Amino acid sequence: MKLTVLASIIAGIAIGATGCSHEPKKAQYTVEQYLADRDLMNKKVEECANNPGELRNDPDCINARAAASKDSWGSLRDRPPVGLNSPASTEGPSSQE
Template identity: 40%
Template sequence: MKAQHLSIIAIGSLALTACFDSKQTQDNTTAAHTVNWYLAHNNQLDDTLNRCSNNPAKYRNQPDCINALQAANQRSAGELHPLHIDVDKLPKHHGWK
């Protein structure tokens, strides 16, 4: 009799644990936007990057933050950034005038 109750409790606990794990995984995967979605929605990309960078300890492993960061890297890849060279600080002996 005791073994029967124990096995019912064990099976019930296992079933409940499996339900909670799958629900949490489904919520995390359905809420995340893809990298391509962020590339098409610049305002949401900027908002997500601000949220994630404001509290990296909380959001570091969130799929939205990872995808937004990847989209930002792709968005900025290949862009030219101006170089600010102070000509007065260049060495004179290497041919700089």
């Protein structure tokens, strides 16, 4: 009887240990792959937004959101200058009244 109990305990520990040693989930698509297929990106972003409690840290959700963010802003290198150093406008209230 003691042997049966001991075998059951060992079996339980072995089964429990295998459940704890899983590898983290890897993303199915990269950011660049999502950017290349906007339909796939939009579908994944919508799926992730619909279930943020479970999918917030999902690698594909992270990649799809990064791709959507990059797609909406684009690269700063590709954007025209902002023009912060342009001369002040001559229009507006006059200092002479």
